[in-house]
Amino acid sequence: MGTFDEVHGPDGVRPHYRRLMDRLDSLGDEDLTDRFGLIDSIFRTLGITFAVPGHENGMDRTWPMDLVPRIIPGDEWRHIEAGLIQRVTVLNRFLDDLYVGRQEAINDGIVPRWLVESADGYVREAHGIPAPGGSRCVVSGIDIVRDDRGTYRVLEDNLRIPSGISYVLENRVAMTRVLPVGFARHAIRSVDHYGASLLRALRAIAPPPVVDPTVVVLTPGVANSAYFEHSFLARQMGVELVEGRDLLVDDRHVYMRTTRGLKQVDVIYRRVADEFLDPVVFRQDSLLGVPGLHGAARAGSVAIANSIGNGAADDKGVYPFVPAMIKYYLGEEPILPNVTTYLPWEPDQLELILDRLDDLVVKPVAESGGYGIVIGTWADDETLAATAAAIRANPRGYIAQEIVNLSTHPTFVNGHLQPRHVDFRPFVLSGDGIEIVPGGLTRVALAEGSLIVNSSQGGGSKDTWVLEDGLEDVVATR
Amino acid sequence: MLSRHAEDLYWLGRYVERAEDTARMLDVTYHNLLESPATNETTAWKELLEVLYLDVTYDGPLEGPAVSAYLVTARSNQGSIISAVERARDNARGLRDGISTELWEAINVFYLDLARADFKIDIERRAYEIFSAIRSRCQLISGVASQTMARDEGYRFMLLGWMLERAEMTCRLLSIRYARLAGVEDQMSFHTWASVLKSVSAYEAYLKAHDASLNPTNVLEFLLLNQEFPRSVLYCLQQVERLLGLLADSGAQTNVERAIGRVRARAEFCDIATIVNSGLDQFLEELQREIYQVSEEVEDHFFRAGTDLQLHSYRWA
Numbered sequence: 001m002g003t004f005d006e007v008h009g010p011d012g013v014r015p016h017y018r019r020l021m022d023r024l025d026s027l028g029d030e031d032l033t034d035r036f037g038l039i040d041s042i043f044r045t046l047g048i049t050f051a052v053p054g055h056e057n058g059m060d061r062t063w064p065m066d067l068v069p070r071i072i073p074g075d076e077w078r079h080i081e082a083g084l085i086q087r088v089t090v091l092n093r094f095l096d097d098l099y100v101g102r103q104e105a106i107n108d109g110i111v112p113r114w115l116v117e118s119a120d121g122y123v124r125e126a127h128g129i130p131a132p133g134g135s136r137c138v139v140s141g142i143d144i145v146r147d148d149r150g151t152y153r154v155l156e157d158n159l160r161i162p163s164g165i166s167y168v169l170e171n172r173v174a175m176t177r178v179l180p181v182g183f184a185r186h187a188i189r190s191v192d193h194y195g196a197s198l199l200r201a202l203r204a205i206a207p208p209p210v211v212d213p214t215v216v217v218l219t220p221g222v223a224n225s226a227y228f229e230h231s232f233l234a235r236q237m238g239v240e241l242v243e244g245r246d247l248l249v250d251d252r253h254v255y256m257r258t259t260r261g262l263k264q265v266d267v268i269y270r271r272v273a274d275e276f277l278d279p280v281v282f283r284q285d286s287l288l289g290v291p292g293l294h295g296a297a298r299a300g301s302v303a304i305a306n307s308i309g310n311g312a313a314d315d316k317g318v319y320p321f322v323p324a325m326i327k328y329y330l331g332e333e334p335i336l337p338n339v340t341t342y343l344p345w346e347p348d349q350l351e352l353i354l355d356r357l358d359d360l361v362v363k364p365v366a367e368s369g370g371y372g373i374v375i376g377t378w379a380d381d382e383t384l385a386a387t388a389a390a391i392r393a394n395p396r397g398y399i400a401q402e403i404v405n406l407s408t409h410p411t412f413v414n415g416h417l418q419p420r421h422v423d424f425r426p427f428v429l430s431g432d433g434i435e436i437v438p439g440g441l442t443r444v445a446l447a448e449g450s451l452i453v454n455s456s457q458g459g460g461s462k463d464t465w466v467l468e469d470g471l472e473d474v475v476a477t478r
Numbered sequence: 479m480l481s482r483h484a485e486d487l488y489w490l491g492r493y494v495e496r497a498e499d500t501a502r503m504l505d506v507t508y509h510n511l512l513e514s515p516a517t518n519e520t521t522a523w524k525e526l527l528e529v530l531y532l533d534v535t536y537d538g539p540l541e542g543p544a545v546s547a548y549l550v551t552a553r554s555n556q557g558s559i560i561s562a563v564e565r566a567r568d569n570a571r572g573l574r575d576g577i578s579t580e581l582w583e584a585i586n587v588f589y590l591d592l593a594r595a596d597f598k599i600d601i602e603r604r605a606y607e608i609f610s611a612i613r614s615r616c617q618l619i620s621g622v623a624s625q626t627m628a629r630d631e632g633y634r635f636m637l638l639g640w641m642l643e644r645a646e647m648t649c650r651l652l653s654i655r656y657a658r659l660a661g662v663e664d665q666m667s668f669h670t671w672a673s674v675l676k677s678v679s680a681y682e683a684y685l686k687a688h689d690a691s692l693n694p695t696n697v698l699e700f701l702l703l704n705q706e707f708p709r710s711v712l713y714c715l716q717q718v719e720r721l722l723g724l725l726a727d728s729g730a731q732t733n734v735e736r737a738i739g740r741v742r743a744r745a746e747f748c749d750i751a752t753i754v755n756s757g758l759d760q761f762l763e764e765l766q767r768e769i770y771q772v773s774e775e776v777e778d779h780f781f782r783a784g785t786d787l788q789l790h791s792y793r794w795a
Binding site: 221222231234235240241242243245246248250255256257258259260261262 | 479480481482484571572574575631635725727780781782783784787
């Protein structure tokens with residue numbers, strides 16, 4: 001199986017990478033090592049850390065950013081952007097159809113009803129909760145990989161509370177300090193308006209007739225691993241960062257407790273999972289939520305982003321049906337294809353999966369963060385046997401996919417550049433339209449040969465440069 | 479601003495002031511025992527614990543090292559300096575966007591130093607150094623706060639907590655000490671009154687305003703009513719009143735403004751001679767009660783919005 005390298009093609013360094021690679025060559029490994037050492041101290045100074053629960057010094061770990069940025073030329077970005085707009089448009093349509101519409105896609109047999117209703121993130125109590133403009137996925141993180149032929153494919157949709165955008169913005173800040181000259185020699189599209197764009201999208205979903213909505217970010221609190229990002233986003237938008245205990249619901253309206261009394265809240269960008277949002281409706285032991293919040297959302301007096309129940313559409317078992325949804329709702333072919341996926345609950349596919357277990361990847365549908373994944377080519381016989389038994393016992397609990405040999409990218413490891421596998425998570429905003437800030441989170445598996453890029457599994461990240469369309473060869477004048 | 483943030487800042491101020499006051503009183507008690515050997519050691523330590531409301535919970539021996547350890551490094555003691563600083567730090571951590579980075583660092587480093595394992599041993603060997611180090615750390619924190627923070631709502635809440643805690647503490651100190659000393663006019667009382675003044679860093683300021691004869695009535699007047707000394711009760715109450723005027727957002731008078739107006743006026747217009755003759759302990763007790771009332775009103779007014787509501791899941795039209 002071949003591997004697609006982002007930088008090195010069959011004819012040497014790809015054109016859009018030449019200027020960067022020349023610059024890195026001219027610096028040499030020693031200078032690069034010095035600059036690499038700068039990165040950690042920049043991140044600590046900026047206070048960009050993530051918390052590892054249950055770890056004494058876990059409150060301040062940095063997530064390693066690599067020295068070598070990933071570059072996406074303008075035409076490739078246009079392709080990705082069109083594919084993301086198409087996909088998120090359809091996912092919004094499907095969810096709105098499911099929860100407040102006539103469930104047409106289900107009734108017309110595009111997606112099996114039992115499959116949707118057995119999804120872990122499907123929430124029966126979300127039926128009837130309106131989402132202004134049908135924007136149920138205000139913030140989506142769509143994971144994209146590149147296969148051995150360089151084709152961009154969607155690996156996973158994250159429509160609940162995707163995180164990582166703060167790294168996109170902070171990586172950019174760090175990169176301009178570490179590689180200022182390399183940076184200035186490219187026409188790189190900026191990402192720092194993300195906060196303004198997010199605020200615009202959130203304001204767009206305010207319940208009518210509110211004209212000047214009060215927006216807040218709802219966080220589980222300082223102990224959450226993504227707390228830095230929550231506070232970062234609140235600051236970027238200039239809105240309050242609240243916890244559940246700061247809010248109360250009276251007569252189906254949401255208020256925050258301020259020193260000047262109660263203030264009505266119109267839009268909540270929540271980073272608290274569905275099951276913790278409202279102890280009246282969901283988990284009774286949750287202290288993170290707000291009693292009555294669900295009722296207020298149902299009454300339409302407050303908009304919650306992302307909508308409750310979005311997990312019905314980003315379930316790994318529903319994922320294989322997204323291309324069919326695109327054809328159904330838009331009459332279009334998917335611009336970004338899926339990865340070939342097999343479904344163990346279909347008897348013929350089950351046989352195929354069990355036959356080929358040693359060259360497929362098996363994923364539990366309810367896990368995220370790279371947990372529970374079994375890559376057949378690397379697994380020992382014992383693991384394969386256990387996986388086969390688990391699939392037979394609970395077919396709805398797993399999917400199997402062709403192994404995508406993720407593209408590689410030169411990465412600074414142990415003092416010199418080495419190829420490492422990467423993926424890509426762009427962030428898609430839907431408010432009164434769909435907007436994608438040009439860039440995203442490129443995650444890199446730092447261990448040689450590893451295909452698992454998640455931060456919880458020893459991954460790092462890269463700054464991602466999207467070049468101005470048509471200006472790939474032009475030196476920016478800055 | 480969010481009530482929770484305001485409340486965290488308010489308590490941040492209180493905790494830092496509490497740590498500083500505790501350290502200063504420990505320092506003075508130690509020195510008083512060294513300088514006037516006639517003082518009864520047991521009584522001195524018991525009194526200190528009383529001022530801090532910790533005489534009931536403390537069951538160790540009434541002697542320097544044990545009481546100091548209890549007041550400085552005992553995590554089991556909610557009123558110890560390390561507990562106060564730890565809570566100040568917890569509050570500061572949740573407020574990273576609401577306070578300056580310099581302030582966070584000053585508090586964080588202070589806590590980390592106190593939490594060092596060898597700190598406990600140091601306290602027995604170098605009590606004086608330790609107490610003055612704690613005091614100067616607290617003063618550093620208040621200096622950093624005043625030099626690096628915008629004079630916004632949050633800053634005012636922090637200062638409010640600071641000033642209320644200080645007014646309470648000075649009152650408390652006076653009432654415990656005065657009860658013990660009333661009528662005692664012997665040679666020993668000079669040291670005791672001097673130590674009362676030193677407990678609130680007022681000795682030098684007092685000497686400038688009066689002289690070294692340390693008349694108990696003058697000391698009392700100075701600590702209660704001096705308008706220029708930043709630790710006198712009246713000065714603190716005037717600051718509290720000013721801050722509340724800025725923070726309360728209404729033309730109409732609120733309970734909290736009424737409460738502070740009442741206690742400030744009681745202090746400002748009292749006649750010391752009459753009070754000393756007709757029952758100082760009762761006066762100080764009432765003053766403390768009214769200051770406590772102000773704290774209660776502050777919490778109700780600013781931090782408890784909505785708690786008195788009868789919440790409705792649905793109100794029929």
